[in-house]
Amino acid sequence: MPYTETHKNKTREKILDSSFRLFAIKGFEGVTIDDLMSNCGLTRGGFYAHFTSKAELYREALKFRACSTKLAGLKPEDTTNKQWLSLLLNTYLSLEHVKGERSLTCPLAFLATDINMQDNAIKTAYADVYYGMNTAIMEYASSYCDCDEQDILSVTAMMIGAVAIARTLQNQDSIESLLAACRREAGIKLGGI
Structure with a gap:
């Protein structure tokens, strides 16, 4: 059967x-x-x-994991866009994410160093996920702050890069400092979250 x-x-x-x-x-x-x-x-x-x-x-x-992340999920109705983006930012730039807790692993950060050696179809899928992340963040942020596409591009690149770099560091204090600095800078760009 x-x-x-x-x-x-x-x-x-x-x-x-x-x-x-x-x-x-x-x-x-x-x-x-x-x-x-x-x-x-x-x-x-x-x-x-x-x-x-x-x-x-x-x-x-890669695409499956991207669809399984918090950013791909629906914002709770009782949460403002600013609150939701703040939660997403803090979750993304967290020690738990860096350690690869199952529900948090973003393919953009976790596959960043491997993608360049793959074929064009894989690179295109990765780029599509990246553009989707930018679009989602822009939709949330544009409802409460005066940020533009350049702001969002710099924030997402910093978020992905911070997690990718933090995963290579051995010193937990260095990891936490890097994540805190990026949370602060991203928060400023995203309207003070």
Whole structure:
């Protein structure tokens, strides 16, 4: 009896989630299809029911994770745009995010050093996620402050770069100082949040 569409979708999501975490730790070249499938408790044969190549999985895992982040989520109705953006900024530039807590790992920061070595389709997917982040932040910020596209570009680049750099640092005080400085500067650009 064939698997249901629901089962197939859940399996695909399990592969995407598990693979993103492995790609974020080891990079594209650091893992094999066998590693990726074993990590989520499945066999290599199951891979081809969902993906045609490791590059396709990488691209889809990047987009899947981006859609799973807080920024992609809906703002609670009882929260102002300014409050929501402040919460997002503080969550993004947090020690928990740097440590890669499962619900926080942003593909833009966690794959930043690996993307440049990938094919154009993967680079395009990464760029699309980046532009989506800018659009979302601009929508929230423009409702309460006088910021422009340049402000948003500098804030998102700083946020992504801060997390990517903080992940390489060994000293927790240095990490916390970097994150605090970037929260302060981003908050100023985003209307004093």
